[in-house]
Amino acid sequence: MPETSQEGRSAPRLRTRIAVVVPAFNEAALIARTLRSIPEYVHDVVVVDDASWDETAEIVKEVDHPRVHLVRHARNEGVGAAIATGYRIAFERGADVCAVMAGDGQMHPDDLAALLLPVLRGDADYVKGDRLSYPGVHRHMPWTRMLGNFVLALGTRLVTGLSVHDSQCGYTALSRHAAEQLPLQQLWSRYGYPNDLLGMLAQQELTVTEVTVRPVYADEQSGVRLYHALFVVPYVLLRVLARRVLGSEVARLPGSEIPLKP
Secondary structure: OEEEOOOOOEEEOOOOOEEEEEEEOOOOOOHHHHHHHOOOOOOEEEEEEOOOOOOHHHHHHHHOOOOEEEEEOOOOOOHHHHHHHHHHHHHHOOOOEEEEOOOOOOOOHHHHHHHHHHHHOOOOOEEEEEOOOOOOHHHOOOHHHHHHHHHHHHHHHHHHOOOOOOOOOOOEEEEHHHHHHOOHHHOOOOOOHHHHHHHHHHHOOOOEEEEEOOOOOOOOOOOOOHHHHHHHHHHHHHHHHHHHHOOOOOOOOOOOOOOOOO
16 A cells, blocks of 8 residues: 655555666766655665766766665666666665666656556556656647657557557566566667567566656757667567567576576
8 A cells, every 4th residue: 555755645655675777878967866856765776877978977976875876887788778787786686676767857756656556566567657648748748759659659569469558658667576587688778678678578478557657858868869760669679579470488598587686
């Protein structure tokens, strides 16, 4: 059951260990604000600096909070790879559920509790934020993004068989149980990773649900380009479709799964 914070918002009762992964690449301008915004009920915040060339890592170090753990990639590997690294560390530290919040502040912290609760209640293995169902989304999200997200969500539904409305939203929560079933180190390493992960979840017949979250577009600079929507995501969906059509199980190569410490 949820409990209510002093601000009147629903917050999870801490019977489980909650972690947040923050993938970050050149987020010096916004990373401190993002970390300060993460609710106090989160036990671990794993920041994965994907070889930023600005002062992202230095600013994270200045936060100096025991729950914040900084990891740095030696070279830029992509947001999918950064999230896979963050998952590994968060679950090794004992997390029961792990959310993802971008380093640029696009995920509103007040929506985190609603995202976590289906996992905490045992109703879902993976929860995605759904910005497209937010009331008045057209006033907050650029129409080009709305159209692109609608088309990509349609393609993702057709390929995975999952009923998702906002396939590209990166505001998510993953259960420990699901992490143990998936070869997350084989996750598509760059933009397009949400579609690849949804394909893995569908292949393993894990439960996926969505909750409505607010779209946040302020002073962040998106790295998403037109070619991502036109070429990268369709390629990832073809990869997912090939696994499904060929009837093969999700590959489990040696060392592919996240090694979870007991």
